[in-house]
Amino acid sequence: MVKPLIAHQINARHRQRARLADPVVWLSIFLLGVLALCALIALLGLVPHDPYELNVSNRFQPPSWEHWLGTDNLGRDTFSRIVYGSRVALYISLVGVGSAMCLGLLIGTIAGYGPRWLDNAILFVLDSARTFPTILLAMIIVTISGPSINTIVAIVIVSTLSGYVRLVRTQTLSLKNRVFIQAERSLGAGPIRIVSQHVIPNILSPLLIIACMDIPTVITLEAGLSFLGLGIRPPTASWGTTLQDGYAFIRNTPWLLVAASLPLISATLGFTFLGEALRDWLDPNLVNK
Amino acid sequence: MNSLLSISALSVRFPLGRSSYSLLPWQADRYLYALSNLSLDIDAGETVGLIGQSGSGKSTLGRTIMGLESAYSGSVKLQGLELMGLSEKNYRSVRRKLAMIFQDPVASLSPRKTVGQLVAEPFCIHKSEYKNLQQEAVRLLKLVGLDENFLSAYPHQLSGGQARRVGIARALALDPAIIIADEPTAGLDVSVQGEIINLMNRLQEELNIAYLFITHNLSVARHVCDRLAILYAGSLVELGPTDKVLRAPAHPYTELLLRSMPHADPMEKREDMHLNQEEMSYGEPHACVFYQSCTYSSNLCRDEIPAYWAAGPGHASKCHFPLGQSVE
Amino acid sequence: MLANNLDIEGLSISFSNEGEELMALRQVSLSVPRHSIVGIVGESGCGKSTLISSIFRLPMENAIIKCGRIHVNGTDVLTLDEEEMNRLRGKEIAMIFQDPFTALNPVLTIGSQLIDIQYRQAISRKEKKQNVIAALQQVGIDRASDRFNQYPHQFSGGMLQRICIAMALLVKPTLLVADEPTTALDATTELQILALIREFHRSTGASVLLVSHHLSVIAELCDRVVVMYAGEIVEEGLSQDVFGAPLHPYTNLLMQCDPARIKEKARHLPSIPGTVSRVVKTSTECIFVHRCPQAVSRCSELVPETYSVEGRTVKCHLISNE
Numbered sequence: 001m002v003k004p005l006i007a008h009q010i011n012a013r014h015r016q017r018a019r020l021a022d023p024v025v026w027l028s029i030f031l032l033g034v035l036a037l038c039a040l041i042a043l044l045g046l047v048p049h050d051p052y053e054l055n056v057s058n059r060f061q062p063p064s065w066e067h068w069l070g071t072d073n074l075g076r077d078t079f080s081r082i083v084y085g086s087r088v089a090l091y092i093s094l095v096g097v098g099s100a101m102c103l104g105l106l107i108g109t110i111a112g113y114g115p116r117w118l119d120n121a122i123l124f125v126l127d128s129a130r131t132f133p134t135i136l137l138a139m140i141i142v143t144i145s146g147p148s149i150n151t152i153v154a155i156v157i158v159s160t161l162s163g164y165v166r167l168v169r170t171q172t173l174s175l176k177n178r179v180f181i182q183a184e185r186s187l188g189a190g191p192i193r194i195v196s197q198h199v200i201p202n203i204l205s206p207l208l209i210i211a212c213m214d215i216p217t218v219i220t221l222e223a224g225l226s227f228l229g230l231g232i233r234p235p236t237a238s239w240g241t242t243l244q245d246g247y248a249f250i251r252n253t254p255w256l257l258v259a260a261s262l263p264l265i266s267a268t269l270g271f272t273f274l275g276e277a278l279r280d281w282l283d284p285n286l287v288n289k
Numbered sequence: 290m291n292s293l294l295s296i297s298a299l300s301v302r303f304p305l306g307r308s309s310y311s312l313l314p315w316q317a318d319r320y321l322y323a324l325s326n327l328s329l330d331i332d333a334g335e336t337v338g339l340i341g342q343s344g345s346g347k348s349t350l351g352r353t354i355m356g357l358e359s360a361y362s363g364s365v366k367l368q369g370l371e372l373m374g375l376s377e378k379n380y381r382s383v384r385r386k387l388a389m390i391f392q393d394p395v396a397s398l399s400p401r402k403t404v405g406q407l408v409a410e411p412f413c414i415h416k417s418e419y420k421n422l423q424q425e426a427v428r429l430l431k432l433v434g435l436d437e438n439f440l441s442a443y444p445h446q447l448s449g450g451q452a453r454r455v456g457i458a459r460a461l462a463l464d465p466a467i468i469i470a471d472e473p474t475a476g477l478d479v480s481v482q483g484e485i486i487n488l489m490n491r492l493q494e495e496l497n498i499a500y501l502f503i504t505h506n507l508s509v510a511r512h513v514c515d516r517l518a519i520l521y522a523g524s525l526v527e528l529g530p531t532d533k534v535l536r537a538p539a540h541p542y543t544e545l546l547l548r549s550m551p552h553a554d555p556m557e558k559r560e561d562m563h564l565n566q567e568e569m570s571y572g573e574p575h576a577c578v579f580y581q582s583c584t585y586s587s588n589l590c591r592d593e594i595p596a597y598w599a600a601g602p603g604h605a606s607k608c609h610f611p612l613g614q615s616v617e
Numbered sequence: 618m619l620a621n622n623l624d625i626e627g628l629s630i631s632f633s634n635e636g637e638e639l640m641a642l643r644q645v646s647l648s649v650p651r652h653s654i655v656g657i658v659g660e661s662g663c664g665k666s667t668l669i670s671s672i673f674r675l676p677m678e679n680a681i682i683k684c685g686r687i688h689v690n691g692t693d694v695l696t697l698d699e700e701e702m703n704r705l706r707g708k709e710i711a712m713i714f715q716d717p718f719t720a721l722n723p724v725l726t727i728g729s730q731l732i733d734i735q736y737r738q739a740i741s742r743k744e745k746k747q748n749v750i751a752a753l754q755q756v757g758i759d760r761a762s763d764r765f766n767q768y769p770h771q772f773s774g775g776m777l778q779r780i781c782i783a784m785a786l787l788v789k790p791t792l793l794v795a796d797e798p799t800t801a802l803d804a805t806t807e808l809q810i811l812a813l814i815r816e817f818h819r820s821t822g823a824s825v826l827l828v829s830h831h832l833s834v835i836a837e838l839c840d841r842v843v844v845m846y847a848g849e850i851v852e853e854g855l856s857q858d859v860f861g862a863p864l865h866p867y868t869n870l871l872m873q874c875d876p877a878r879i880k881e882k883a884r885h886l887p888s889i890p891g892t893v894s895r896v897v898k899t900s901t902e903c904i905f906v907h908r909c910p911q912a913v914s915r916c917s918e919l920v921p922e923t924y925s926v927e928g929r930t931v932k933c934h935l936i937s938n939e
Contacts, residue, residue: 183397186355187459188384189414201401342803343774448892449661478660479830479874483888490884505803508877512886532882549804551833551877559808559837 025277031270035263038086049077051084051237060253069259072242073249078259084237086263088149092222093215093271096156101211104161105203108168109195113176119169126162134159134221135228142230152231156218167210171203205279212275216268223264239263292330293499294354294467299327299363299373301346301353301523323349324523325574327363331467334493336500338514338531340507340546346523347503348392351469354501355389356380368466385415388460392472394452398444404430404455405440411462429458433488450481457488467499474509486513507550511535516603519543522578529604537613539598539606541583577609585610621688622792622824623649623672628685630667632677640896641667641680642848649792654818654825656839656856658832658871662893664848665828669796672826673712674702690791707737711790713814715797717777721769727780728765735787752783756813775806782813786821793817794826799834811838832875836860844868847893847904854929864931866911903934911935 041047049067055075063070069078111122129137138155145151175181175198184194223240225231232238239260246257302320323346331337341347352358354365356372365372372383391397398407408429409422427437433454444452453473460468473489474482486509492498504510510517510531517534519527519542527540538544549559577583580590589609597605600613630642642664649655659665670677672687674694687694690709697705714720722730731749732742740748746765753761756779769777778798785793795814799807815838818825829835835842835856842859844852844867852865863869870889872878879886891908903909906916915934924936 179391179393179396180399182352182357183389183391183456183459184399184410185357186384186387186389186391187411187414187462188381189410190378190381193414198399198402342805450892479832479871480660480889482876483874483886484890486886487888506876507804508875512876512879512883545805549808551804551875559833 022277024273028270028273028277031266032274035086035090035267035270038083038263039090042084042087047077047080047083049080051076051080052235053077060249060256062253062255063259069262070253070255072245072256073252078242078256081237081242082239082259082263085239085242088232088236088238088240089219089222089263089267091149092152092156093218093267096153096218097160097211097215099153100157100160101164101207103157104164104168105200105207107161108165109172109199109203111165112169112172113191113195113199122165123169126165129158130162138225138228138230147230147233149232152222152225155225156221159221160214160218163214164207164210167207168203171206172199175199175202209275209279212271212278215271216264219264219267293333293368294331294501295364295366296330296350296354297328297364297366299350299353299365300325300361301349301358302361320573322523322573324353327520327523327525329518329525329528331499331501333466333499334497335515336493336502336513338510338517339501339503339520340505340510340517341520342505344522345520347505347520348471349523350520351389351471351501351503354469355384355387382415385463386466388463388465388468390453390456390460390468390470390473392475394449394456394476395444395447397456398447398452400444402444403440404435404442404444404447407444407455408458408462411459415463417463425462429462430455432461432492433458434484448481449477450484453477453485454488457485457492461492461496461498464496465498467501469501469503471503472505473502474504474506482509489513507535507546519546522574524574524578524607526579526608527604527606529600529606533601533604537600539600539604539611539613540579540608541585541612542579543606544612545582577607579608621648621650622690623647623826624686624688625668625672626686626688628668628671628687629683630664630671630677630685631681631683633679633681640848640900642671643896645685645845645848645850647843647850647853649824649826651824652818652822653841654815654827654839656835656842657826657828657845658830658835658842658868659828659845660830660871660893662847663845665845666796667848668845669712669794669828672794673706673710707734707788709790710792710794711785711788713778713781713785713793713795713798715800717774717781717801718769720781721777723769726766726768727772728767731780731784731787734784748787749783752786753780755786756780756783757809758783775802775810778802778806778810779813782810782817786817789821790823792824792826794828796828797830798827800829800831807834814838832860832872833877844871848896849904849932850923850930851905851932852929853931858927858929864926864929864936865905865933866909866935867905870908870910903932 053076055071058071058075059073061067061071067077067079069082072078072081107122111119134155137158141154141158142151145154181194181198184198219239222231222238223243226238226240227244232241234241242256243260243264246260250257300322301324302322304320327350329337339347339350349358353360354372356375356377360373363373367383367386370383372380375383402410405423405426408426412422412425426440430437430439435451435454435458439451447455470489474485477485489500490513493500502510502514514531516529517531518525519534519540521542527534527538527543534543535547538547552559574594576592577586577590577595580586583590587610593609595607595609597607598611600606600611625648626646628642628645629640631638631640645664645668647655657665657668667677667680671682672689672694682695689705692705694702694705721727728746728749731752732745735745735748738745750761750765753764758764758776758779772780798814799810802810811834814825814827817823827835827838839856841854842856843850844859844865846867852859852863852868859868860872863872873887874889876886889908894904894907896904901918901920903912903916903921906912909916913934919934921932921934922937923930923932926936
């Protein structure tokens with residue numbers, strides 16, 4: 001005799017291809033959209049106040065209709081400064097992480113697919129570079145080229161590159177022995193074709209995900225470097241400088257710190273969610289049958 | 290000597306690394322001989338079955354012919370052109386005439402390419418004169434019995450049999466003279482196996498392709514192959530026309546293989562066999578490769594590599610005491 | 618009930634995929650009597666992996682057990698909690714996998730893995746080691762005490778499968794499930810592994826559920842055979858009956874396709890055209906109708922019943938005519 005049993009689910013883990021209906025995707029699009037909008041507004045100069053306008057009598061204001069996120073220790077409008085700062089943040093994260101990713105892809109595939117001695121040489125150089133503390137490295141680079149936004153980009157590249165190279169190299173090494181790469185070789189495909197057509201497309205998704213999750217770290221790195229005087233010089237608006245001001249004047253007003261962490265948190269979430277959405281979206285096994 | 294592919298005295302060895310007890314620099318490196326002193330000719334349009342168990346070196350032979358593995362000594366000639374020692378770059382042009390079908394049908398297709406891209410790829414690689422890649426891809430798919438709906442499919446969406454057909458279509462793209470098929474029916478359902486075999490046979494008749502059919506499955510090989518080459522531990526132990534080898538095996542190992550073949554009547558049980566455990570042999574062989582497991586072995590087998598003994602026209606066996614010798 | 622080691626009644630499992638419900642198993646009922654070897658024959662997509670996973674209650678993505686019961690030695694597997702299930706898995710049922718290379722942990726020696734598996738037994742480590750060596754010798758591994766400290770990669774596939782059987786010997790299950798145990802092996806090794814499984818069955822009295830797509834393997838070892846197609850049992854009966862005179866057209870075709878069964882050398886080999894159809898919930902036809910050469914109009918109108926004929930069951934309309 002057969003009696004129907006209550007629907008018994010065994011580990012029903014729904015992993016489907018990320019769709020536009022997915023709230024995570026929407027949230028990441030929204031957050032990153034706001035960030036991009038801020039950068040655009042800053043470029044066009046459409047902020048309510050001049051971010052560099054000093055008004056010492058008006059300092060440490062809490063949020064109001066006049067100053068949406070209050071004012072800082074010099075009476076400058078925090079909202080306008082943050083909007084201006086988004087340019088710096090986007091520039092550093094996209095250019096810095098983007099170039100590190102491209103370089104990592106190039107060096108990593110050469111190390112993974114090329115001859116053994118080259119692999120060892122590349123790893124040796126990278127590992128030596130990694131033993132340097134980031135701050136020390138930053139000071140050396142700043143001493144050479146002076147503090148500027150491009151110096152920060154260079155520091156970002158140097159400090160994240162070895163991670164990307166390692167990731168790409170390991171992936172390349174494991175792909176190299178897969179049957180389909182052998183099959184391509186047997187058809188007569190050369191190394192450049194194999195790497196560009198068959199290795200890189202399979203590495204791109206893990207790389208993009210790692211890169212997206214690196215971006216928040218890079219934005220905080222900028223804040224730290226600016227605080228040490230190694231990055232953005234004080235009058236220029238950046239999230240880092242605002243954040244440091246927030247720490248410095250936390251006894252005067254908590255608003256500055258709150259206001260400065262808001263964009264950082266939303267950018268972090270935005271890029272992290274984007275990374276997760278990309279992971280699902282780029283997985284070929286989740287393509288609809 | 291007009292064979293299409295002519296392999297003579299081919300040896301392939303892999304370094305094993307020094308054993309942990311011999312770190313002394315003057316001690317020689319140890320090698321595993323995957324193939325030793327193997328000679329085999331394949332004519333245009335014929336199917337040679339390369340039979341052996343895993344570890345016998347049968348896949349290594351295929352990979353060496355394709356230039357994916359380098360030979361230690363010996364020669365492989367394709368239409369008179371020596372392949373061993375060719376640079377990787379020169380080998381690439383040779384691969385127009387040689388093609389290979391790999392064992393795992395789905396894993397041998399690049400996972401992020403569509404079937405259309407995969408099938409058209411050989412033309413892109415060799416910068417072929419074919420202008421219309423799409424049209425060529427459809428033509429190849431039709432040849433292997435798939436329609437154009439498959440053009441946009443990804444490998445993981447295909448069944449084993451369909452992926453195998455795509456693999457064959459890719460191999461056919463550049464009109465090869467010989468296809469090395471490494472276990473083309475492994476991993477396929479019994480009901481699909483026949484389709485793939487029939488497809489390969491049909492293509493052979495239409496295009497006069499030669500096959501090196503690498504398999505451990507004698508039941509399939511006996512239907513497909515004109516000649517059988519039996520490989521044991523890197524040595525070619527028997528070579529001959531399929532019917533002859535199956536009816537009157539001349540090497541004890543072949544006899545053993547035949548006994549382990551499933552019977553036509555499934556209710557008839559195969560007798561249990563006690564084969565000595567396979568021991569990896571290192572270094573260049575100095576004895577008959579099979580002497581440890583052979584029921585007929587004597588001291589001679591342990592001391593000397595046997596020569597080939599002609600069991601009949603085109604039928605040879607590498608054994609000191611070939612079976613059926615007394616009969617003739 | 619206790620006459621059987623395994624009883625599956627009316628098991629239906631579906632997978633939800635993109636809002637569509639696909640039936641992986643439909644009303645599957647089978648039993649493994651005590652001290653018997655039962656074989657399941659089926660090709661890819663027949664639902665045998667789903668069946669095994671549900672016996673062991675292994676995780677299956679998006680699977681829903683619609684109805685049915687699975688009893689192992691009288692215990693209803695589907696109502697057990699996780700802890701009770703773990704106890705059942707380690708004690709009453711054990712499994713041999715298709716790929717012996719991935720079934721063992723590559724970074725542990727085989728000895729330590731075989732000792733670990735006896736963690737339920739309250740005996741000293743020394744005794745456990747003795748048990749391991751005895752088991753290894755029983756499955757025909759020479760120099761067992763030397764090989765005790767070796768790692769899986771130092772063994773060939775056939776040897777690893779022997780080690781997996783030794784593992785089953787140490788667990789002493791009442792039911793051993795062997796999932797394609799010889800598919801990855803050579804013909805000569807296959808014979809030896811089959812002989813070992815038979816010996817295991819004979820010496821421990823355990824039942825064996827052997828899953829294979831290889832007809833000769835099933836025929837050689839099993840008392841009873843179950844033929845599965847697209848999530849249904851299409852034919853079931855004693856091995857000699859089913860293989861001697863198959864009643865279901867699918868079984869018949871499958872046997873014709875086996876290259877080992879074709880006596881004369883043939884250039885052209887038979888095959889079953891078409892592919893396994895995806896079974897949705899509201900199917901009103903026989904699952905095999907699209908590939909069946911003997912299909913009549915009724916086959917596409919009505920799902921056939923399961924008919925009993927002389928101790929075997931067949932799910933086909935053609936039987937009802939006779």
